[in-house]
Amino acid sequence: MKILCVNTRKGVGDQVIFIPYLHSVSKKYKSPVSLLAKEDSRAKELLEDDNHLDEIITLKKEMDGVRGIFKLTNELKKRKFDKIFIFNSSFRYNLIARLAGIKSIYQYPLFRSKDNIVLSAKIFTEDITNQVVSTEPNLIIKKRDNNLDKSFKYICLGISASGPTKRWNINNYIKLAEKINKKIKCKFYIAGGKNDVDLINKFKNSEIGKDSLSFEKMNIKETMQHISNCNLYIGNDTGWAHISAALKVKALTIFCDSPVAAYGSYSSKMITIEPEGVVKGTTTHDTLGKDKISFDEVYNQSIQMLN
Numbered sequence: 001m002k003i004l005c006v007n008t009r010k011g012v013g014d015q016v017i018f019i020p021y022l023h024s025v026s027k028k029y030k031s032p033v034s035l036l037a038k039e040d041s042r043a044k045e046l047l048e049d050d051n052h053l054d055e056i057i058t059l060k061k062e063m064d065g066v067r068g069i070f071k072l073t074n075e076l077k078k079r080k081f082d083k084i085f086i087f088n089s090s091f092r093y094n095l096i097a098r099l100a101g102i103k104s105i106y107q108y109p110l111f112r113s114k115d116n117i118v119l120s121a122k123i124f125t126e127d128i129t130n131q132v133v134s135t136e137p138n139l140i141i142k143k144r145d146n147n148l149d150k151s152f153k154y155i156c157l158g159i160s161a162s163g164p165t166k167r168w169n170i171n172n173y174i175k176l177a178e179k180i181n182k183k184i185k186c187k188f189y190i191a192g193g194k195n196d197v198d199l200i201n202k203f204k205n206s207e208i209g210k211d212s213l214s215f216e217k218m219n220i221k222e223t224m225q226h227i228s229n230c231n232l233y234i235g236n237d238t239g240w241a242h243i244s245a246a247l248k249v250k251a252l253t254i255f256c257d258s259p260v261a262a263y264g265s266y267s268s269k270m271i272t273i274e275p276e277g278v279v280k281g282t283t284t285h286d287t288l289g290k291d292k293i294s295f296d297e298v299y300n301q302s303i304q305m306l307n
Helices: 012-017 019-029 065-077 091-099 117-129 170-183 194-204 220-228 239-246 295-306
Strands: 003-007 033-038 053-059 083-086 104-107 153-158 186-190 232-236 251-254 270-273
Touching (some): 003 019, 019 117, 153 239, 153 295, 170 232, 220 239, 251 295
Parallel strands (some): 003 033, 033 053, 153 232, 232 251, 251 270
């Protein structure tokens, strides 16, 4: 049986959050599933070692628009899928599935404008499998032995974010690393990309950052090897926070300006920090709370999670 799942959300974190639902569909039909996903989701790297997945089909830019409907239809038609599971409410993908000759089409209710990323996927998948589906993602990788010095604790600092309003100040991370290291001997990994070079350099040029390892020249798969060996992630709500949780690394995640109810409550490995003065669990877009994060709360929670 050939099965296709469709997840068109573009973020790395979004792709990680969907892992348990892909696994559940695969287990239900006792077959690996193919996945249609955007390139920015890094699905090919994230899921390369996962035997629940077959082919990762990249949703390319030329598959947008009216002409793109026919290009994507042709791509799917030649693969002869038996079933398709569409994790969105778009009529576009329903139409493409029909044009591609896929007989069994399962999808969220059409034309729904808003949904909780986790709850919608969970309910949809439970209806398909007739089983309770855990929201806990399990990111499968082939781990290498990095021969780390076990006298240190290893911390991944997620200094990056998708926008400036979601990013705790880099000076806070420097101060935090210095204070933690005075109490617990640590080594630090700096999770940031090519667009974060200025922030990375500021950390690495500090006294505490001179021996740190940064991710800006690595691909996602390479960073996963390092993160999997960490004792703790501390950082913004970014893809690396969700990767950490899915690798079963405790993740202290700072929500300044993104929906914590959706992105911060699906994993037991994720502990959230929200701005002071905000009711717990209500931080969302336009909260604009990056200057209201309590340094002491982040520090105290970090020490507790490291012990």
